[in-house]
Structures are given as structure tokens and as C-alpha cells.
Amino acid sequence: MWSDLAPVGRSASSGGYFRQPFASAERELAAWFVEQAEARGLRLESDATGNVVAWWDAGAGAGVLTGSHLDSVLDGGAYDGPLGVVSALAAVDALRARGFAPQRPLGVSVFVEEEGSRFGLACLGSRLASGALTWSAAAGLRDRDGVALADVVEGGGPALLEGVGAFVELHVEQGRDLVDRDAPVGVASEIWPHGRYRFDFAGEANHAGTTRMADRRDPMLTYAMTALAANKQARLADQRATFGRLEVTPNGTNAVPSHVTAWLDARCSSEAALASLVDAVTRQAAERAGRDGTTLTVTPESVSGAVAFGLDLGLDVPVIPTAAGHDAGILAAAGIPTAMLFVRNPSGVSHSPAETAEPADCLAGVEALADVLERLAS
Amino acid sequence: MWSDLAPVGRSASSGGYFRQPFASAERELAAWFVEQAEARGLRLESDATGNVVAWWDAGAGAGVLTGSHLDSVLDGGAYDGPLGVVSALAAVDALRARGFAPQRPLGVSVFVEEEGSRFGLACLGSRLASGALTWSAAAGLRDRDGVALADVVEGGGPALLEGVGAFVELHVEQGRDLVDRDAPVGVASEIWPHGRYRFDFAGEANHAGTTRMADRRDPMLTYAMTALAANKQARLADQRATFGRLEVTPNGTNAVPSHVTAWLDARCSSEAALASLVDAVTRQAAERAGRDGTTLTVTPESVSGAVAFGLDLGLDVPVIPTAAGHDAGILAAAGIPTAMLFVRNPSGVSHSPAETAEPADCLAGVEALADVLERLAS
Numbered sequence: 001m002w003s004d005l006a007p008v009g010r011s012a013s014s015g016g017y018f019r020q021p022f023a024s025a026e027r028e029l030a031a032w033f034v035e036q037a038e039a040r041g042l043r044l045e046s047d048a049t050g051n052v053v054a055w056w057d058a059g060a061g062a063g064v065l066t067g068s069h070l071d072s073v074l075d076g077g078a079y080d081g082p083l084g085v086v087s088a089l090a091a092v093d094a095l096r097a098r099g100f101a102p103q104r105p106l107g108v109s110v111f112v113e114e115e116g117s118r119f120g121l122a123c124l125g126s127r128l129a130s131g132a133l134t135w136s137a138a139a140g141l142r143d144r145d146g147v148a149l150a151d152v153v154e155g156g157g158p159a160l161l162e163g164v165g166a167f168v169e170l171h172v173e174q175g176r177d178l179v180d181r182d183a184p185v186g187v188a189s190e191i192w193p194h195g196r197y198r199f200d201f202a203g204e205a206n207h208a209g210t211t212r213m214a215d216r217r218d219p220m221l222t223y224a225m226t227a228l229a230a231n232k233q234a235r236l237a238d239q240r241a242t243f244g245r246l247e248v249t250p251n252g253t254n255a256v257p258s259h260v261t262a263w264l265d266a267r268c269s270s271e272a273a274l275a276s277l278v279d280a281v282t283r284q285a286a287e288r289a290g291r292d293g294t295t296l297t298v299t300p301e302s303v304s305g306a307v308a309f310g311l312d313l314g315l316d317v318p319v320i321p322t323a324a325g326h327d328a329g330i331l332a333a334a335g336i337p338t339a340m341l342f343v344r345n346p347s348g349v350s351h352s353p354a355e356t357a358e359p360a361d362c363l364a365g366v367e368a369l370a371d372v373l374e375r376l377a378s
Numbered sequence: 379m380w381s382d383l384a385p386v387g388r389s390a391s392s393g394g395y396f397r398q399p400f401a402s403a404e405r406e407l408a409a410w411f412v413e414q415a416e417a418r419g420l421r422l423e424s425d426a427t428g429n430v431v432a433w434w435d436a437g438a439g440a441g442v443l444t445g446s447h448l449d450s451v452l453d454g455g456a457y458d459g460p461l462g463v464v465s466a467l468a469a470v471d472a473l474r475a476r477g478f479a480p481q482r483p484l485g486v487s488v489f490v491e492e493e494g495s496r497f498g499l500a501c502l503g504s505r506l507a508s509g510a511l512t513w514s515a516a517a518g519l520r521d522r523d524g525v526a527l528a529d530v531v532e533g534g535g536p537a538l539l540e541g542v543g544a545f546v547e548l549h550v551e552q553g554r555d556l557v558d559r560d561a562p563v564g565v566a567s568e569i570w571p572h573g574r575y576r577f578d579f580a581g582e583a584n585h586a587g588t589t590r591m592a593d594r595r596d597p598m599l600t601y602a603m604t605a606l607a608a609n610k611q612a613r614l615a616d617q618r619a620t621f622g623r624l625e626v627t628p629n630g631t632n633a634v635p636s637h638v639t640a641w642l643d644a645r646c647s648s649e650a651a652l653a654s655l656v657d658a659v660t661r662q663a664a665e666r667a668g669r670d671g672t673t674l675t676v677t678p679e680s681v682s683g684a685v686a687f688g689l690d691l692g693l694d695v696p697v698i699p700t701a702a703g704h705d706a707g708i709l710a711a712a713g714i715p716t717a718m719l720f721v722r723n724p725s726g727v728s729h730s731p732a733e734t735a736e737p738a739d740c741l742a743g744v745e746a747l748a749d750v751l752e753r754l755a756s
Contacts, residue, residue, distance in 0.1 A: 215554075227598055253574050254500070265631050350588060
């Protein structure tokens with residue numbers, strides 16, 4: 001399965017993946033998933049947003065779901081998302097090889113737009129599938145080119161996750177806790193509270209040569225101080241803060257910008273710490289704006305509270321927290337008993353072409369997932 | 379003439395102008411100029427890059443040229459460039475109304491891509507027309523979409539400015555010296571040395587949530603410190619430094635960037651001060667890169683020395699320096715006796731939709747230009 005996926009959406013220059021939702025590379029992966037499901041005789045069910053579940057129909061009662069996503073961040077790695085989907089299909093193969101007969105339905109799921117790289121809202125597909133987000137609230141979301149979500153998918157219709165009794169998501173680790181603990185596989189205790197906040201800095205466009213420094217109202221300076229303040233604040237508090245996305249207007253070499261818009265990604269070990277971090281960064285930014293003659297507006301675009309995973313997997317592996325959002329967090333918050341398995345990542349690097357995992361660790365992940373599914377579907 | 383130009387390439391949202399070279403709005407202006415020249419019975423001469431001179435043929439000997447440009451920065455003002463072209467045509471009208479009979483050819487010029495907003499090199503047209511830049515060096519310049527200059531113009535061929543004996547460019551002032559001196563019109567003493575320098579900051583892409591702050595190599599932080607250092611250094615030395623253009627890769631909210639490319643625009647009262655400013659910014663950036671685990675490459679993209687204007691206009695108006703580059707600076711450096719006239723700008727704001735000039739001051743500029751041309755072509 002990895003050799004099928006390797007070339008799809010891959011940049012020849014960086015080696016990273018560009019699998020934006022509802023665009024050609026990601027749609028090719030979606031078609032590949034349908035083929036894989038059909039080859040295994042699984043029954044496909046999908047909703048009007050593009051979320052898909054491939055069911056191994058068996059027994060009765062609430063279904064057990066496992067899976068992940070196939071979209072990537074811009075220039076992302078090979079494992080974030082696809083490892084969970086490939087491992088889910090491989091676990092079905094392993095269970096069949098063991099001669100296991102499930103006592104309840106077993107499903108392999110793929111949720112769309114997990115990364116939020118296109119419409120700006122992470123876990124878009126699972127939010128819609130679980131009812132955490134209504135179609136009327138989502139339909140008007142727009143990508144960077146102004147295309148609305150409603151322009152690319154039909155949307156609406158019945159929710160996909162009725163009658164699901166448990167969800168397990170396997171994922172490549174996005175840090176080095178399993179390296180430190182010398183373990184190929186771990187389980188998640190919780191997802192940290194996290195949020196995205198848009199910082200709009202406004203000043204006055206002007207000529208970069210002729211405008212005296214003292215006469216400027218340059219929002220780039222306010223932004224620059226804010227980026228450094230966010231980093232310092234997160235280091236001091238042992239939390240996470242990142243400014244990784246920026247839009248500058250007019251973005252010309254010889255013009256003082258009129259506007260800078262930047263997005264703060266903040267993740268903390270508690271909701272109080274998150275609020276405190278964002279407050280501290282906002283306060284320092286506003287103070288600097290006063291000195292620069294610029295103005296600042298901060299808009300929270302999505303803020304998620306802490307999510308604890310309640311489903312006990314009965315595995316003897318390390319238990320670690322994660323500061324990454326996942327579809328599993330959305331399903332857990334929606335009341336579905338949920339768990340996550342992590343597979344060791346030697347470098348800890350993720351959301352990057354350098355993201356990796358050893359084949360032996362991936363196979364250990366498949367075995368652990370198969371054990372978990374056997375237990376849950378017995 | 380202003381009412382013809384007002385709507386062309388204007389943004390409905392900002393009120394600013396987007397007249398990128400060799401694209402529809404700017405080409406519409408070029409066609410307008412041809413109409414204006416033909417309506418006045420001027421003879422059109424152009425080169426294979428799109429530079430145009432409309433000649434009022436008369437007498438013999440070296441021609442006297444006046445004019446400016448019609449392209450704009452992204453989201454620029456109405457006056458930067460067009461004021462010089464409109465005033466040149468209006469000065470021809472004024473001279474004819476005076477019954478003036480030139481003793482040598484009088485030309486109205488329009489040079490392409492003065493702002494460098496598309497192919498990154500300011501005064502591209504006048505550099506080619508004056509021989510300061512060869513076509514073989516220019517042909518491969520690429521815009522942000524990867525389109526080469528050779529893809530949009532034929533280029534090459536004979537230089538346009540053979541036999542030109544003097545050049546006068548009228549321009550809206552891009553500062554407030556004329557406001558301070560209470561004068562509608564002034565002349566330029568010199569153009570400050572200035573340059574554009576590309577700063578490439580490289581780090582490591584990573585997950586914005588899961589990567590510990592201490593494990594990051596985030597080029598955004600190195601850039602942010604550099605932008606603040608450039609501002610501080612320019613203030614201390616009473617010079618000008620601006621980071622107004624930025625490209626972030628991959629530019630995703632939840633990814634630590636792998637690369638940040640930023641352009642420093644620096645202008646100083648002497649070449650020594652320019653070298654010292656750029657050195658100081660580069661040194662501080664490199665020190666911070668060492669702490670951030672990032673790398674820095676600085677590439678000068680265009681650096682121009684001081685240009686003194688040697689052509690005496692015989693006007694009794696204030697003499698002021700300018701920190702803006704102009705086609706006049708290129709022609710002066712190429713050995714053509716050159717001068718600049720400035721028209722007062724009440725706010726001093728330029729390269730912005732807020733750029734403005736009073737009608738009475740513009741008319742004073744036309745009269746001053748007509749006087750100058752009458753003297754030079756007598």
C-alpha cells in the first residue's frame with residue numbers, strides 16, 4: 001500500500017506532500033481507498049462531504065471504527081494521516097489471517113480536511129460527521145482563492161457516525177516521547193487544549209525610501225515583535241506558540257505595508273494556560289501597536305478544550321499526551337468512546353517532508369491495532 | 379487627462395492602483411499614451427521592451443526628453459509616474475499655446491517597469507533603454523509566477539536614447555520637504571544610494587503543536603528579529619530600512635516554517651552609510667540565526683550608488699534630496715544631463731492609495747516644466 005501512495009501529490013523539489021482537500025492528489029487517494037475497500041469486500045458508506053467508512057459487516061450492535069485522514073498540510077510528510085488508514089486496512093487483513101470472526105461491525109474510516117490546510121478549520125470532516133459542526137455553519141467557509149466549501153462538496157444530509165460505539169485512531173507520533181521511552185507504540189492520554197487566532201495588524205502604506213522612519217505606521221514591526229513575544233512566552237510557560245502563516249499587503253519591496261495578517265497557533269497543557277498565553281501575547285502586541293501607531297484586532301478562529309481519551313485499550317505500552325489536534329479528539333468530544341495509538345517517529349519531526357517511521361515500528365502498530373480491534377469487536 | 383486615467387487598474391476595495399507592467403491595466407495606459415501622442419501630432423518611437431518616446435520634431439541636435447512611467451507599485455497611488463507623463467503632455471500643450479518654436483527635438487517618454495513590482499528590478503525599462511542593463515542579462519528575470527521577461531516582451535534591438543541630450547522628470551514628492559518649505563515645486567539635488575537585498579532564512583518545517591519550543595529551528599523568529607533590527611538601525615543612523623515583502627514556506631497555520639524569504643529595502647545619505655547599515659543588519663541577523671539553529675543567505679538584488687543631478691534648470695525653487703529611485707537616476711548615471719522637478723504632496727504619503735497632490739500645485743508643476751523645456755530647447 002505504501003508504494004501505491006508514495007508518488008501521489010509529492011513535490012519533486014522538496015519531497016514533501018501537497019494533498020489539499022477536494023483537489024486532485026487527495027481525490028486520487030480517496031479513489032485508491034475505495035479500490036482497497038472493494039478489493040477486501042468491505043461495504044462503502046459515505047456522506048455528502050466526502051467522509052467515507054468501509055464496513056466489515058458482522059454481528060450486531062454498535063460498530064467499532066478505526067481510521068484517519070488522507071489530506072496533508074502544505075509540504076507535509078508521508079505518514080501523518082495515511083499511516084492510520086493503511087494500518088487500519090492492514091489490521092483487517094491481519095484479523096482475517098488470524099481467522100477472527102467479529103461479533104459487531106468493524107469499520108475503516110477516512111475523514112476529509114483533517115489538517116484545515118484549505119478551509120482553515122482543522123478536523124472539518126469529522127466535525128461534520130459527528131454533528132459537532134452543522135452544514136449551514138460550514139457551507140460558507142472559503143479557501144485562500146475565495147472558493148466556498150459549498151462550491152466543492154454537496155454537504156448536508158444524514159450524519160455518518162450514527163451507531164458507532166468506539167473509535168481508535170492510529171497515528172505517527174509528532175514528537176519524541178516514544179523515542180525517549182524506547183517504545184515502538186504508545187497510547188494517548190489526552191489532547192491539549194489548542195486554538196488558532198488571527199492577528200490583524202493595520203498601519204499605513206507608504207514609500208519605503210522617502211518616508212522618514214519617525215513618520216511611519218508600519219504593521220510589520222508590530223507583527224515582528226508579536227512573533228518574538230509569542231515564542232518567548234511559550235518557552236517561559238513550557239507551552240507551544242507558533243506564527244507560521246502570514247499575509248502581507250501589498251507585499252512589495254519598496255512599500256511600507258498597510259496590513260499584516262498573521263495566525264497564532266497556540267497549544268497548552270490546560271485551558272487556563274492557553275487563555276493566559278494568548279492574553280499575554282495579545283497584551284504585548286497591543287502595547288507595541290500603540291508605540292508603532294498601528295492597530296490590532298485578534299479573532300479566535302477555532303479553539304478546542306482539553307480532550308481526555310476514555311476508551312481503555314488494555315495495552316501495556318507508554319501513555320503520552322499530545323499537543324496535536326486529531327479527528328479522534330472531535331469524536332471523543334462528541335461522546336464516542338475513543339482512543340489513539342501512536343507509532344514511534346525517530347526524528348520527532350512532523351508536518352514536514354522529513355517526517356518518518358521505521359517499517360518494523362509500523363508493523364508493531366498494525367499488530368497492536370489488530371489486538372485492540374479483536375478485543376473491542378469480540 | 380486625469381479623468382481618463384482615474385479608473386484604470388483601480389481597486390474598488392482599497393482605492394489604490396494595480397498597474398503591473400505588461401498586464402492589462404498598464405497596457406491600457408500605454409495605449410492611452412499613444413492616442414494622446416497621435417492627437418498632438420507627435421512622432422512615436424519605441425523599443426522592443428515597450429519604452430516609448432513621442433517626439434515633437436524640430437530643429438536639429440540632441441533631443442530634450444521629459445516624462446516618467448505609467449506602472450504602479452501594488453496598491454499604489456494615482457500620481458507616482460502618471461503625474462510626470464500627464465505634466466509632460468500638458469507642458470507641450472502650454473508651449474504650443476505660448477507659440478514656442480523649439481530649436482531642437484522635444485520628446486515625451488514613458489519607461490516600462492519603473493517600480494520593479496513585477497520582475498523585481500526597479501527602473502527596468504530605463505536601464506535597458508540607456509544601455510545600463512543588457513537584454514541578455516534581463517531576458518531571464520522572472521516574476522512571482524515564474525514568467526520570464528522574455529516571455530512577455532521581445533526585447534533586444536537598438537537602444538532608444540541615442541541622441542538624447544537632456545532629461546527632465548517631473549514627479550510627485552514622496553516626502554514632506556516641500557510642505558515644510560511651503561513651496562509647490564522643488565528640484566532634486568541627488569538620489570540617495572539605495573539597494574534591495576534578499577534575506578533567505580532557512581530552518582526546519584515541523585508540527586506547530588507537538589514540537590517542543592527547544593527542538594525548533596524556526597526561521598520566522600530569525601526574520602522577526604531581523605525586521606526589528608533593521609528598523610532600529612535605520613532610526614539610530616537617521617537612514618531608511620524597510621522589510622515590506624515576505625514569502626513564507628509552507629505558510630500554514632499549524633506548521634513551523636521551513637523557509638522565510640524577506641526583502642530589505644535600504645536607502646542612505648551616503649554609500650558608506652548604506653554599506654554600514656546593511657552590514658549591521660546582516661550581522662545581527664546572523665547572530666540570531668546561530669541562536670535559532672537557522673541559516674541566513676543575503677543576496678544584493680540591485681544596489682545603486684548616489685546620483686547627483688547635474689542639469690541646471692535655472693529655477694528659483696527649493697533644492698531637496700530624495701531617497702526614492704527614479705528613471706532620472708538611471709539616465710543621469712548613464713551620462714545624460716538630467717534633472718528632476720517635484721510637486722508638493724500634502725501628506726507626504728506615497729506608494730499608497732492615500733498619495734495625493736493639489737490641482738493648483740500640479741498646474742504650477744506644468745508651468746515650471748514648460749519654462750524648463752523652453753529654456754533647454756531654445
